[in-house]
Amino acid sequence: MKKRFQLNDVDCANCAAKMEEGIKKLPGVKDASISFMAQKLTIEAEEDQFDRILKAAQKIVRDIDEEASIQY
Amino acid sequence: MTNKQKKTLLRIIIAFVLFLLCVVLDHVLSFPGKWDALVKGVIFMVPYLMAGYDVVIKSVKNISKGHVFDENFLMTVATIGAYGTGEFSEAVAVMLFYQVGEWFQKYAVNRSRNSITDLMNIMPEYANLLRDGKLVQTDPYEVAVGDVIVVQPGEKIPLDGKVIEGEAFVDTAALTGESVPRKIAAGDEALSGCINQNGVLKIEVTREFDHSTVAKILELVENASTRKAKYEQFITRFAKYYTPVVCFLAVAVAVIPPLLMGAWGMWFHRALIFLVVSCPCALVISIPLSFFSGIGGASKAGILVKGSNFLELLGKAETIAFDKTGTLTKGVFRVVELAPAGITKEELLELAAYGEYYSNHPIAASVRQAYQKDVNAELLHDYKELSGMGISVVFHGRELLIGNQRLFAEKQIAVNSEPSDAGAGTILYIALEGVYQGRITIADEIKDGAVQAIKDIRACGMNQVVMLTGDKKDVAEQVAARLGIDTVMAELMPADKVAKVEELLAQKNPEKTVVFVGDGINDAPVLVRADIGIAMGAMGQDAAIEAADIVLVDDDPEKIATAYAIARKTVAIVKQNIVFALGVKILIMLLGAFGLAGMWAAVFADVGVAFLAILNATRALK
Numbered sequence: 001m002k003k004r005f006q007l008n009d010v011d012c013a014n015c016a017a018k019m020e021e022g023i024k025k026l027p028g029v030k031d032a033s034i035s036f037m038a039q040k041l042t043i044e045a046e047e048d049q050f051d052r053i054l055k056a057a058q059k060i061v062r063d064i065d066e067e068a069s070i071q072y
Numbered sequence: 073m074t075n076k077q078k079k080t081l082l083r084i085i086i087a088f089v090l091f092l093l094c095v096v097l098d099h100v101l102s103f104p105g106k107w108d109a110l111v112k113g114v115i116f117m118v119p120y121l122m123a124g125y126d127v128v129i130k131s132v133k134n135i136s137k138g139h140v141f142d143e144n145f146l147m148t149v150a151t152i153g154a155y156g157t158g159e160f161s162e163a164v165a166v167m168l169f170y171q172v173g174e175w176f177q178k179y180a181v182n183r184s185r186n187s188i189t190d191l192m193n194i195m196p197e198y199a200n201l202l203r204d205g206k207l208v209q210t211d212p213y214e215v216a217v218g219d220v221i222v223v224q225p226g227e228k229i230p231l232d233g234k235v236i237e238g239e240a241f242v243d244t245a246a247l248t249g250e251s252v253p254r255k256i257a258a259g260d261e262a263l264s265g266c267i268n269q270n271g272v273l274k275i276e277v278t279r280e281f282d283h284s285t286v287a288k289i290l291e292l293v294e295n296a297s298t299r300k301a302k303y304e305q306f307i308t309r310f311a312k313y314y315t316p317v318v319c320f321l322a323v324a325v326a327v328i329p330p331l332l333m334g335a336w337g338m339w340f341h342r343a344l345i346f347l348v349v350s351c352p353c354a355l356v357i358s359i360p361l362s363f364f365s366g367i368g369g370a371s372k373a374g375i376l377v378k379g380s381n382f383l384e385l386l387g388k389a390e391t392i393a394f395d396k397t398g399t400l401t402k403g404v405f406r407v408v409e410l411a412p413a414g415i416t417k418e419e420l421l422e423l424a425a426y427g428e429y430y431s432n433h434p435i436a437a438s439v440r441q442a443y444q445k446d447v448n449a450e451l452l453h454d455y456k457e458l459s460g461m462g463i464s465v466v467f468h469g470r471e472l473l474i475g476n477q478r479l480f481a482e483k484q485i486a487v488n489s490e491p492s493d494a495g496a497g498t499i500l501y502i503a504l505e506g507v508y509q510g511r512i513t514i515a516d517e518i519k520d521g522a523v524q525a526i527k528d529i530r531a532c533g534m535n536q537v538v539m540l541t542g543d544k545k546d547v548a549e550q551v552a553a554r555l556g557i558d559t560v561m562a563e564l565m566p567a568d569k570v571a572k573v574e575e576l577l578a579q580k581n582p583e584k585t586v587v588f589v590g591d592g593i594n595d596a597p598v599l600v601r602a603d604i605g606i607a608m609g610a611m612g613q614d615a616a617i618e619a620a621d622i623v624l625v626d627d628d629p630e631k632i633a634t635a636y637a638i639a640r641k642t643v644a645i646v647k648q649n650i651v652f653a654l655g656v657k658i659l660i661m662l663l664g665a666f667g668l669a670g671m672w673a674a675v676f677a678d679v680g681v682a683f684l685a686i687l688n689a690t691r692a693l694k
Contacts (some may be wrong), residue, residue, distance in 0.1 A: 004295070004298075011178045011181075012143075012174075012353060013181075013353060013356040013357035013360065014143070014311055014351070014352055014353050014356045014357075017308040017311060017312075017356060020308075021308075021312075033298040033299070033300065034298070035295075035297035035298045035360070036181075036297075036357070036360050037181070037185055037297050037360050037361060037364035038185075038294050038295075038297050038298070038364075040294065040295070040297075040298060042295070042298045063137060064139075066130070066133070
């Protein structure tokens with residue numbers, strides 16, 4: 001299933017692209033997409049995987065830009 | 073401006089003032105020997121750190137995580153490199169410009185994001201819920217289906233529903249882009265997001281807020297930018313390689329020429345220029361911004377595009393296939409011709425209305441609607457439906473026959489078979505006691521803007537216009553001729569339409585795309601199958617919205633040419649931005665390598681490119 005999350009303070013387009021790439025590579029993620037303009041992250045994965053994936057995704061986001069975060 | 077942006081701006085200004093001060097000091101003061109460089113180096117450290125301490129800190133953090141090709145790191149290396157070669161003022165200036173550029177980018181992106189969300193300012197804040205005879209201001213989310221709400225003049229209609237009392241002109245501009253207000257009265261559908269201009273409307277809610285027109289539109293537009301266009305994917309992939317390649321070029325410039333001809337210092341300095349232009353941000357940002365603006369501009373016109381990729385595909389459309397009924401025609405049958413033989417038109421219509429009184433067929437409804445007067449059912453006896461042919465009934469004690477050519481051929485009654493002036497349609501022949509009384513032609517009306525819409529579509533360059541319909545061939549051909557459509561595929565079952573679209577897909581130029589336009593009723597599979605499915609007037613029909621790639625809020629076919637023009641413009645802007653931003657960067661690298669451009673020029677050009685690309689991108693909004 002697909003879920004959408006709000007991103008906070010992602011203010012560099014290239015960073016958003018890097019985050020998207022990193023999240024796409026996480027195990028269990030079928031697809032991921034970040035809209036820099038709308039500050040939205042969409043993740044497609046199995047329902048029971050979301051908790052784990054979100055934690056890992058949050059780490060990736062913070063790693064690339066300290067001030068940025070996923071709101072969930 | 074956000075608080076963070078204000079703080080950063082203040083910091084940049086202070087750093088700039090300090091920098092100017094240092095430049096003055098640099099000219100005025102001089103110290104003996106080695107001391108000169110050392111003291112001045114320390115002095116310039118103040119504006120440098122003021123301008124770029126965050127960049128330096130981030131670069132240290134990121135390099136410890138192994139992000140070698142991080143913008144912050146590269147900027148730090150470039151400026152410290154300049155510092156190391158004694159170019160203090162240059163180092164500070166580059167850092168300053170870089171920060172100005174970053175600040176401006178964020179500011180511009182924020183602004184255009186806001187201007188697009190402003191466009192979408194259709195979110196109602198409250199609903200006046202009628203409860204026990206009193207009005208209660210409620211959150212639209214809490215209103216249930218079947219509740220009654222009251223909308224006062226000047227208020228937004230918060231939820232979709234049916235008007236049960238009152239009438240008013242409503243402004244639908246926020247939804248449809250159409251500036252002429254529409255009149256709605258009891259019995260009409262009221263769409264959320266419209267603004268009530270003058271009357272008080274009592275509305276029975278038919279959909280929960282989550283499923284309302286407003287919620288759907290907001291959801292579509294917000295999610296549109298997560299479906300990325302090919303250009304966007306290209307540019308993110310490109311950016312991944314761009315930075316490392318530029319960095320290796322920098323190393324090459326720093327090492328290879330001096331190995332051959334010496335002058336290490338000069339080449340090292342030139343190499344730093346490469347690091348300054350190694351950030352791909354201008355490119356990476358301007359592409360999604362262009363698409364976002366295009367999608368925003370389209371939604372302002374009542375055209376909801378479900379993804380950047382669809383805007384891109386629409387720009388390449390070559391073939392467009394229309395469903396007929398409800399798309400090019402109104403889908404409402406109307407009496408278009410009364411051709412009596414020996415009686416008056418009124419008498420003919422009266423006969424038809426009595427004859428069709430018991431029928432449920434849509435044709436019968438249109439006859440009754442044309443008649444308007446009441447029918448005295450007591451005058452009717454022995455009603456019989458003659459399957460596939462028509463109706464026989466005893467009216468005033470006389471046998472009334474009403475039906476098609478087959479019926480009259482069987483009964484051997486001669487009819488007027490001259491073609492009708494009103495165009496093709498369904499013809500009803502009428503006879504009383506075996507004597508022909510005349511005929512009535514019933515047809516679907518062509519929509520007001522349809523002829524112009526087809527003309528505009530051709531003028532835009534979509535050269536193959538096709539009409540698909542389940543109607544009979546002669547009817548379809550007449551409609552097509554009046555609309556100026558050259559290819560007609562008639563007598564199609566819904567499944568045949570999919571097959572026909574597949575044929576069009578197989579025939580097209582692989583670079584081009586096929587568009588299908590339907591009204592969303594029964595044609596969801598076709599909407600899905602075409603490269604781009606456009607559903608018109610589909611608000612409230614979830615299946616059609618789900619199946620379509622582009623949704624027209626109202627059912628005006630002229631919007632298709634508008635959508636196409638927006639798509640073409642957006643793609644053109646995207647291409648301009650790619651060529652322009654890359655061109656300037658390559659030019660600077662060349663000039664830099666030959667010593668014709670300094671770091672100042674490099675950072676200035678880099679920021680300037682980002683600025684112009686952002687400005688260009690926002691053009692797509694208009």
